[in-house]
Amino acid sequence: xxxxxxxxxxxxxxxxxxxxxxxxxxxxxxxxxxxxxxxxxxxxxxxxxxxxxxxxxxxxxxxxxxxxxxxxxxxxxxxxxxxxxxxxxxxxxxxxxxxxxxxxxxxxxxxxxxxxxxxxxxxxxxxxxxxxxxxxxxxxxxxxxxxxxxxxxxxxxxxxxxxxxxxxxxxxxxxxxxxxxxxxxxxxx
Amino acid sequence: xxxxxxxxxxxxxxxxxxxxxxxxxxxxxxxxxxxxxxxxxxxxxxxxxxxxxxxxxxxxxxxxxxxxxxxxxxxxxxxxxxxxxxxxxxxxxxxxxxxxxxxxxxxxxxxxxxxxxxxxxxxxxxxxxxxxxxxxxxxxxxxxxxxxxxxxxxxxxxxxxxxxxxxxxxxxxxxxxxxxxxxxxxxxxxxxxxxxxxxxxxxxxxxxxxxxxxxxxxxxxxxxxxxxxxx
Numbered sequence: 535x536x537x538x539x540x541x542x543x544x545x546x547x548x549x550x551x552x553x554x555x556x557x558x559x560x561x562x563x564x565x566x567x568x569x570x571x572x573x574x575x576x577x578x579x580x581x582x583x584x585x586x587x588x589x590x591x592x593x594x595x596x597x598x599x600x601x602x603x604x605x606x607x608x609x610x611x612x613x614x615x616x617x618x619x620x621x622x623x624x625x626x627x628x629x630x631x632x633x634x635x636x637x638x639x640x641x642x643x644x645x646x647x648x649x650x651x652x653x654x655x656x657x658x659x660x661x662x663x664x665x666x667x668x669x670x671x672x673x674x675x676x677x678x679x680x681x682x683x684x685x686x687x688x689x690x691x692x693x694x695x696x697x698x699x700x701x702x703x704x705x706x707x708x709x710x711x712x713x714x715x716x717x718x719x720x721x722x723x
Numbered sequence: 724x725x726x727x728x729x730x731x732x733x734x735x736x737x738x739x740x741x742x743x744x745x746x747x748x749x750x751x752x753x754x755x756x757x758x759x760x761x762x763x764x765x766x767x768x769x770x771x772x773x774x775x776x777x778x779x780x781x782x783x784x785x786x787x788x789x790x791x792x793x794x795x796x797x798x799x800x801x802x803x804x805x806x807x808x809x810x811x812x813x814x815x816x817x818x819x820x821x822x823x824x825x826x827x828x829x830x831x832x833x834x835x836x837x838x839x840x841x842x843x844x845x846x847x848x849x850x851x852x853x854x855x856x857x858x859x860x861x862x863x864x865x866x867x868x869x870x871x872x873x874x875x876x877x878x879x880x881x882x883x884x885x886x887x888x889x890x891x892x893x894x895x896x897x898x899x900x901x902x903x904x905x906x907x908x909x910x911x912x913x914x915x916x917x918x919x920x921x922x923x924x925x926x927x928x929x930x931x932x933x934x935x936x937x938x939x940x941x942x943x944x945x946x947x948x949x950x951x952x953x954x
Contacts, residue, residue: 551817603766619768660745
């Protein structure tokens with residue numbers, strides 16, 4: 535049997551290759567179904583300083599809870615106006631903003647539905663092996679019985695919640711702390 | 724539906740690797756939480772966000788003139804851990820020019836920018852998982868991690884594979900580079916055997932007579948586990 539190859543850092547110089555196409559921040563085209571939202575992701579290091587050279591990748595189901603992928607064998611058709619993948623580099627404030635829709639619920643293990651969530655990979659200089667986490671939506675009643683959230687100690691679950699912006703309707707904020715007191719929960723899959 | 728095999732512990736770099744200073748403030752101190760794979764993890768984006776252009780896999784033909792440096796071919800196959808081809812999958816690469824300088828506004832290393840070299844390429848693997856890039860050999864370059872620190876010559880590779888959990892961003896190195904023992908990024912991988920996986924080999928069959936040196940580098944992504952999970 536072969537062994538999967540080691541990861542290495544994306545380094546500081548990726549943006550002319552991987553994130554030159556800013557259109558990858560617009561996941562929901564005109565006419566995409568569901569609740570449209572702007573998701574502002576910010577990345578901070580262990581000193582609470584913004585990380586201006588991170589790359590965020592998102593992967594999510596459409597509003598109907600369907601992944602555009604052959605392994606998703608649910609009978610529903612994927613939304614043709616929605617691209618489940620997004621990728622952006624953070625700016626000098628450590629932030630990037632995706633335009634997407636609130637995902638629907640997708641099946642989990644043993645048939646139970648999962649709460650709406652977005653899958654996230656975080657890459658950066660200093661991150662030798664990308665970090666994987668999930669974004670859930672604060673206030674969603676489905677969070678209460680989500681099997682993956684249940685594996686997270688209760689006092690750390692709020693690190694996985696995006697929250698509606700206090701001032702701008704339709705904007706949700708999700709802060710990622712790579713390290714430190716407010717460290718985000720990262721998953722081993 | 725079958726989940727992907729967990730990664731073998733020694734096969735990956737240490738996240739907190741003191742010799743690579745910026746790992747210290749940029750990695751979690753708390754243990755990662757192990758979760759089972761669901762539909763969210765075993766699906767993932769499939770190839771092209773954009774169509775691949777004619778010169779995307781030939782970094783020597785993206786400008787009116789030819790870049791300076793040693794012309795090389797880097798070719799290989801993308802496989803899973805069971806040796807099956809990963810076909811129709813996007814590979815993105817990026818690298819410094821022959822002088823060791825990136826086309827990036829933050830790179831202020833005083834080596835010349837080559838107007839005929841961007842250093843970014845893309846390819847889609849064929850039905851047998853094969854890929855091929857034509858480029859120039861990147862130079863080594865200095866960085867500020869420690870005193871007199873130099874990165875060995877490398878090409879960055881980004882691969883998706885079939886699932887979000889098969890995602891791999893890594894670096895390909897060239898054989899026999901004297902900088903290997905001094906490079907904390909390569910040395911963050913503790914197992915010598917795992918380090919070797921990132922080093923391409925010179926290959927006379929890939930080399931083109933009177934034209935370009937050939938390097939061969941196969942890449943292995945996570946494979947499926949034996950048992951399906953219950954949906």
